[in-house]
Amino acid sequence: MGIDVAQVAINVLMLSSMYILMALGFAILLSVLGIMNFAHSVIYMVGGYICYQLAVVYGLNQWFSLILATVIVGLFGLFLERFCFRPFFGDGNRTMVMTLAIIVLVETIVNILVGTQVRSLPAFVPGVIKGAGISVSADRLVTFIIGAVLTATMILLIRKTMIGQKMLAISQDSVGAALQGINIYKISSTATVVACALAAVSGGLMAAILRLSPYIGDTMLVKAIEIVILAGIGSISGVVGAGLILGALDSCLPLYLSGAATEVVGLCVIILILLFRPQGLFGREA
Amino acid sequence: MLKNMLKIDLSYQKVKYAKIFTGIVILLLLFLIPVFIHKPYYLHIFILAIIYIIVVCSLRTVALSGQVSIGHAAFMAIGAYASGILAKQFGLTPWLTIFLGAVVSMLFALAIGFPFTRVRAFYFSMVSLFGGIAIMNLIRVAEKWTGATSLAGIPPLDSLNIPGIVQITFSNQKAAYYYFILIVALLCLAFLYSLEHSRIGMTWKAISQSHQVASSVGINESRYRVLALAVGCFFSGLAGACYAHYNLVLTPSTFGFLPSIYLVMYMLVGGLGSFWGPVLGTAIFVLVPEIFRWMKEYTPLLVGGIMVIVVFLLPKGMVSLFYRNEPKIRKIHKKEALRYDA
Amino acid sequence: MMLKTEELTKNFGGLTAVNKLDLQVHEGEIVGLIGPNGAGKTTVFNLITGVFRPTSGKVIFSGENITGCKPHEAAKKGIGRTFQAGFLFSDFTVLDNVVASFFLDPRVGFWEAAFKTPAYWKKEAYIRRQALDILRVVGMADVQSELARNLPHGYQKTLGLARALAVKPKLLLLDEPLAGMTQSEIAFSLQTLAHIRQQGMTILMVEHNMEIMKLCDRVVVINFGHKIAEGLPEDIQQNKDVMEAYLGVEDAA
Numbered sequence: 001m002g003i004d005v006a007q008v009a010i011n012v013l014m015l016s017s018m019y020i021l022m023a024l025g026f027a028i029l030l031s032v033l034g035i036m037n038f039a040h041s042v043i044y045m046v047g048g049y050i051c052y053q054l055a056v057v058y059g060l061n062q063w064f065s066l067i068l069a070t071v072i073v074g075l076f077g078l079f080l081e082r083f084c085f086r087p088f089f090g091d092g093n094r095t096m097v098m099t100l101a102i103i104v105l106v107e108t109i110v111n112i113l114v115g116t117q118v119r120s121l122p123a124f125v126p127g128v129i130k131g132a133g134i135s136v137s138a139d140r141l142v143t144f145i146i147g148a149v150l151t152a153t154m155i156l157l158i159r160k161t162m163i164g165q166k167m168l169a170i171s172q173d174s175v176g177a178a179l180q181g182i183n184i185y186k187i188s189s190t191a192t193v194v195a196c197a198l199a200a201v202s203g204g205l206m207a208a209i210l211r212l213s214p215y216i217g218d219t220m221l222v223k224a225i226e227i228v229i230l231a232g233i234g235s236i237s238g239v240v241g242a243g244l245i246l247g248a249l250d251s252c253l254p255l256y257l258s259g260a261a262t263e264v265v266g267l268c269v270i271i272l273i274l275l276f277r278p279q280g281l282f283g284r285e286a
Numbered sequence: 287m288l289k290n291m292l293k294i295d296l297s298y299q300k301v302k303y304a305k306i307f308t309g310i311v312i313l314l315l316l317f318l319i320p321v322f323i324h325k326p327y328y329l330h331i332f333i334l335a336i337i338y339i340i341v342v343c344s345l346r347t348v349a350l351s352g353q354v355s356i357g358h359a360a361f362m363a364i365g366a367y368a369s370g371i372l373a374k375q376f377g378l379t380p381w382l383t384i385f386l387g388a389v390v391s392m393l394f395a396l397a398i399g400f401p402f403t404r405v406r407a408f409y410f411s412m413v414s415l416f417g418g419i420a421i422m423n424l425i426r427v428a429e430k431w432t433g434a435t436s437l438a439g440i441p442p443l444d445s446l447n448i449p450g451i452v453q454i455t456f457s458n459q460k461a462a463y464y465y466f467i468l469i470v471a472l473l474c475l476a477f478l479y480s481l482e483h484s485r486i487g488m489t490w491k492a493i494s495q496s497h498q499v500a501s502s503v504g505i506n507e508s509r510y511r512v513l514a515l516a517v518g519c520f521f522s523g524l525a526g527a528c529y530a531h532y533n534l535v536l537t538p539s540t541f542g543f544l545p546s547i548y549l550v551m552y553m554l555v556g557g558l559g560s561f562w563g564p565v566l567g568t569a570i571f572v573l574v575p576e577i578f579r580w581m582k583e584y585t586p587l588l589v590g591g592i593m594v595i596v597v598f599l600l601p602k603g604m605v606s607l608f609y610r611n612e613p614k615i616r617k618i619h620k621k622e623a624l625r626y627d628a
Numbered sequence: 629m630m631l632k633t634e635e636l637t638k639n640f641g642g643l644t645a646v647n648k649l650d651l652q653v654h655e656g657e658i659v660g661l662i663g664p665n666g667a668g669k670t671t672v673f674n675l676i677t678g679v680f681r682p683t684s685g686k687v688i689f690s691g692e693n694i695t696g697c698k699p700h701e702a703a704k705k706g707i708g709r710t711f712q713a714g715f716l717f718s719d720f721t722v723l724d725n726v727v728a729s730f731f732l733d734p735r736v737g738f739w740e741a742a743f744k745t746p747a748y749w750k751k752e753a754y755i756r757r758q759a760l761d762i763l764r765v766v767g768m769a770d771v772q773s774e775l776a777r778n779l780p781h782g783y784q785k786t787l788g789l790a791r792a793l794a795v796k797p798k799l800l801l802l803d804e805p806l807a808g809m810t811q812s813e814i815a816f817s818l819q820t821l822a823h824i825r826q827q828g829m830t831i832l833m834v835e836h837n838m839e840i841m842k843l844c845d846r847v848v849v850i851n852f853g854h855k856i857a858e859g860l861p862e863d864i865q866q867n868k869d870v871m872e873a874y875l876g877v878e879d880a881a
Contacts, residue, residue, distance in 0.1 A: 038547075087598065092408075093554050094597050100551055101593035108586040222419060222543055229412045260426035267420035271413055275401045278409035477742060484741035485752070492728045495717045502677065502711075503795050504703035504732040513738070
């Protein structure tokens with residue numbers, strides 16, 4: 001049985017784009033604010049649930065639900081930043097405990113409201129696209145396109161706009177940035193809103209491709225952390241590279257190894273790289 | 287003036303005696319628990335709590351040297367599986383394999399120690415996080431190989447038979463296990479406490495405060511970091527092995543990503559600054575959800591609520607409620623961020 | 629000869645911080661190392677104590693080639709140092725800072741510490757006595773229970789000196805020991821340094837303060853990592869090259 005390189009390549013791209021989309025918001029918060037937002041997993045999950053609620057229960061158009069869910073969750077980001085992050089700026093331990101508390105509380109609330117039964121969102125674009133010997137599910141292709149667009153937008157925003165430059169400044173030296181007159185609170189709220197919005201978008205899209213339950217965030221969080229640490233703190237574009245590497249590993253290895261073994265290999269690769277280069281592939285020198 | 291001096295002295299003495307007195311009372315209560323509580327389920331919770339207390343205290347020992355390991359449950363797993371396999375496959379008595387399990391865990395820590403401890407603080411946490419998940423998955427892989435979904439059939443502790451003096455069977459005897467783990471825990475905690483308040487502990491704390499200064503006075507940073515890791519992993523392995531011979535069944539998910547994070551959380555919420563912080567934190571987080579089990583699916587809200595309260599009001603952890611001189615409840619200021627915080 | 633560097637060079641990427649530096653320090657001497665900011669003085673210290681590996685060149689201490697050995701090994705061989713930035717064990721008390729620095733001697737083993745043997749307690753008492761002695765010498769015995777991070781800057785610097793002394797060094801490397809001190813603190817520190825010197829300590833000192841020059845037997849001036857002058861303090865103060873380095877060449881107005 002020959003291995004269809006083109007199909008494998010497409011699979012890698014599809015998986016990588018899912019990973020990158022999930023990790024992007026997390027990367028922004030870690031790089032700009034230095035916050036390891038464990039709550040990213042529940043925001044992702046809530047985004048999926050809100051989309052489900054709007055589209056399936058209320059019957060709105062699914063794309064519109066996705067956008068609405070993104071807006072709602074993005075606004076929640078304002079609350080998150082103001083009351084959960086800002087009081088603990090500079091204290092990583094307390095921030096971590098706070099984000100863990102958020103996970104516990106939100107997962108339980110969702111559990112109470114909706115129950116643990118596994119649901120699924122119908123595909124955004126049903127069907128499978130075949131051509132030139134390769135086939136790809138339309139939903140995944142759409143996810144890829146949206147992911148690529150959003151990633152490119154984020155990278156451009158950070159490099160070209162004032163806000164982006166300010167974010168870079170804060171990520172390198174927050175006190176110095178404040179002394180330069182940059183309103184770090186405004187920037188941190190913007191960054192949090194963007195991160196939450198990105199989490200919601202990926203949550204909604206993933207709800208259609210994977211399933212939906214209050215605990216889907218947990219596995220996603222591990223992958224996101226892997227990607228972001230591999231990429232390195234301070235590098236948003238590095239997330240693309242790291243996402244591609246992990247996507248490639250996770251698409252190709254399962255052909256030969258079991259799921260758990262794939263994880264082991266992937267993690268060992270990451271650990272080895274980190275031992276020699278703790279700041280990640282593209283990160284700043286510590 | 288002399289009177290004032292005497293007054294101060296007396297109050298310190300008073301505090302010391304009060305502490306010793308409370309300690310003895312708590313110790314007595316702990317030993318009397320199985321006398322008053324007979325329901326095996328409640329004893330089970332206490333046993334689990336004590337096992338986790340050993341693990342979290344050993345986690346804190348590692349953290350003393352500035353390395354917070356977010357993968358510590360994996361070392362529990364190594365001890366547990368090593369002991370379980372040695373007892374089940376090779377027929378060795380659990381009394382021996384528990385110790386061997388701890389040794390295996392420690393050897394593993396030594397093996398990965400040198401490269402891992404070269405990495406500083408935050409990056410060490412990340413590497414330990416990934417390492418912990420890798421180990422859990424490795425166990426899954428091994429299980430696939432052997433075709434089992436979990437390691438079952440682990441022999442319980444052999445009965446203790448000293449003719450004329452003592453005769454204890456452990457099978458199905460929760461009370462016996464309780465006393466066993468209580469004594470083990472007391473010994474482990476005594477050792478860890480003694481270490482921390484010795485020159486070794488001081489050296490660890492020195493490394494975590496300023497590694498430049500530490501090396502300038504001759505401290506071999508790397509060796510001491512590995513030592514901390516080895517000690518911490520020995521005791522986690524020990525606790526894991528005890529768990530194995532108590533639970534008699536092992537599944538990888540008991541030692542995965544979430545449990546590791548919980549361990550760190552217990553330590554942080556309890557309080558990093560004091561030896562008793564992890565004890566308090568673990569006790570609260572294991573016992574409270576059980577006491578309030580009647581709240582069913584609402585119970586985690588209570589846990590989350592406690593976490594939020596502690597993180598806002600008790601920045602140094604729950605244990606700071608017992609500190610004498612520190613300001614206890616911090617006032618909530620409006621603009622707190624960017625204040626240089628001690 | 630206590631310390632000798634031969635053609636010591638350190639490149640950081642494209643920047644040559646230390647350039648073929650030849651330095652000698654004899655036993656019992658106090659040698660001052662001066663130079664404008666950025667001349668590479670702290671880097672020289674870092675090279676000697678092993679924080680950085682030299683790109684080329686040698687460091688010879690008491691006849692032994694210690695080039696490239698690690699900082700804790702340098703301490704073992706008898707080199708003590710202070711830090712320009714005043715690094716300390718900030719959460720320890722003043723006394724504990726010094727007690728912690730008695731790491732090397734006497735050596736305390738793992739098991740005796742864990743089981744608190746009588747030998748352990750004897751060693752600890754001995755260390756405490758010696759630590760208090762050192763604190764008395766530097767004049768900080770009365771603040772022994774203060775937390776190190778609560779100390780004013782001058783005291784922190786002096787604590788750094790106390791710490792370095794705990795290593796029982798043969799050679800003491802002082803990196804700007806008087807920086808940021810008030811006049812009275814400086815006067816006291818000069819006394820302390822003279823006292824230590826009397827006891828036979830060899831000192832290599834980096835300083836900006838010209839007063840300190842009076843204390844030195846010899847002064848070495850470096851600029852851009854290279855030695856540009858060496859001699860008695862009075863002569864150095866008159867040296868043309870030195871003045872150029874510090875003040876720049878006068879323009880034809």
